[in-house]
Amino acid sequence: MEAQARGLLETEPLQGRDEDTVASADFSSMLSEEEREELKAELVQLEDEITTLRQVLSAKERHLVEIKQKLGMNLMNELKQNFSKSWHDMQTTTAYKKTHETLSHAGQKATAAFSNVGTAISKKFGDMRCTTALLLTLLLLSPVLRCSGCRSHSIGYSIRHSISMPAMRRK
Numbered sequence: 001m002e003a004q005a006r007g008l009l010e011t012e013p014l015q016g017r018d019e020d021t022v023a024s025a026d027f028s029s030m031l032s033e034e035e036r037e038e039l040k041a042e043l044v045q046l047e048d049e050i051t052t053l054r055q056v057l058s059a060k061e062r063h064l065v066e067i068k069q070k071l072g073m074n075l076m077n078e079l080k081q082n083f084s085k086s087w088h089d090m091q092t093t094t095a096y097k098k099t100h101e102t103l104s105h106a107g108q109k110a111t112a113a114f115s116n117v118g119t120a121i122s123k124k125f126g127d128m129r130c131t132t133a134l135l136l137t138l139l140l141l142s143p144v145l146r147c148s149g150c151r152s153h154s155i156g157y158s159i160r161h162s163i164s165m166p167a168m169r170r171k
Contacts, residue, residue, distance in 0.1 A: 090096055
């Protein structure tokens with residue numbers, strides 16, 4: 001109902017079917033011969049102006065290319081400049097600054113956490129070396145553990161083997 005009330009005052013753009021309707025309408029019967037001749041003359045003039053403007057644009061584009069060549073500018077340099085400018089523009093935005101600050105802070109915390117884990121692992125390896133060295137000393141000095149009937153002898157070999165591995169040595 002509201003669409004009917006607006007009638008000719010619609011502000012919506014023409015749809016495809018509307019354009020077809022307008023294109024298929026025959027307005028030539030509504031024009032006088034004089035108006036028809038004026039419109040044809042205006043049409044020819046507009047087509048000539050468009051052709052002239054295309055020629056002028058083409059000539060200016062050629063001149064632009066010549067100037068850029070004389071200045072040593074090429075497509076790659078222009079792309080680099082555009083990229084640099086875009087990168088700079090992005091870095092100056094508030095969102096980038098906040099994100100950078102947040103990620104930097106998170107990176108510092110992660111670095112500290114990894115450092116603490118590394119320290120803890122080093123300490124555990126140090127404790128293992130001390131324990132291994134103590135066990136080795138006990139194995140080598142204790143005659144009870146050296147007897148051939150004991151099962152501990154194979155454990156002693158296993159411990160000696162582990163100690164001799166390069167991964168367990170200090171540098």
